[in-house]
Amino acid sequence: MGIAIKGEFWFVKKSKVHGRGLFARKDIPKGTKIIEYKGTRMPPDALPDIDENEPEAFHTVIFSLDSGWLIDASRRGNAAQFANHSCNPNCSTIEEDDRIYIIAERKIPKGTELVYDYHLHQTGPFQKDWLTDYACHCGSSKCRKIMLKRKIPQKFLKFV
Numbered sequence: 523m524g525i526a527i528k529g530e531f532w533f534v535k536k537s538k539v540h541g542r543g544l545f546a547r548k549d550i551p552k553g554t555k556i557i558e559y560k561g562t563r564m565p566p567d568a569l570p571d572i573d574e575n576e577p578e579a580f581h582t583v584i585f586s587l588d589s590g591w592l593i594d595a596s597r598r599g600n601a602a603q604f605a606n607h608s609c610n611p612n613c614s615t616i617e618e619d620d621r622i623y624i625i626a627e628r629k630i631p632k633g634t635e636l637v638y639d640y641h642l643h644q645t646g647p648f649q650k651d652w653l654t655d656y657a658c659h660c661g662s663s664k665c666r667k668i669m670l671k672r673k674i675p676q677k678f679l680k681f682v
């Protein structure tokens with residue numbers, strides 16, 4: 523069975539940010555649980571090695587739970603995997619009873635793209651490659667230019 527492309531509050535369509543995105547199917551009140559982030563659960567040490575030569579290598583569909591377990595939306599995932607990142611998001615994610623939900627951070631008008639801040643985690647010294655691997659095209663005036671939680675260090679700003 524394929525992935526459903528619409529639910530009570532959302533539908534999937536092409537996005538100006540990237541590929542397909544998730545959009546509000548009706549006006550959504552602040553605090554609404556819009557969709558659960560579903561996928562196959564993996565233990566913390568099961569993160570697959572990234573083949574950096576793969577064009578889709580940095581296509582993030584893996585969500586970490588507080589326990590360290592991971593949800594891989596590429597396997598048995600739902601449309602929550604289409605929610606794009608924004609540095610000025612109208613949604614966020616919450617964990618409740620070991621499940622992840624995308625929720626409305628404010629009142630969201632029908633037709634608006636539903637976006638949350640991925641806050642992607644990378645440790646160690648900042649790598650110049652991350653500027654392309656994690657480049658952000660959210661279009662917000664507050665854009666950090668990177669989907670990582672950390673900011674681009676001053677000395678790399680000239681490359682963005």
Ligand SMILES: C[S@@+](CC[C@H](N)C(=O)[O-])C[C@H]1O[C@@H](n2cnc3c(N)ncnc32)[C@H](O)[C@@H]1O
Nearest residue numbers: 540541542580581582603604606607658659660
């Ligand atoms: C979970 S998917 C989101 C759905 C994706 N648009 C699609 O069509 O499958 C995450 C990937 O979408 C892309 N993406 C999401 N938000 C982005 C943004 N603000 N800027 C650039 N790429 C973004 C990145 O490739 C990221 O790894």
Ligand SMILES: [Zn+2]
Nearest residue numbers: 609658660665
């Ligand atoms: Zn951005």
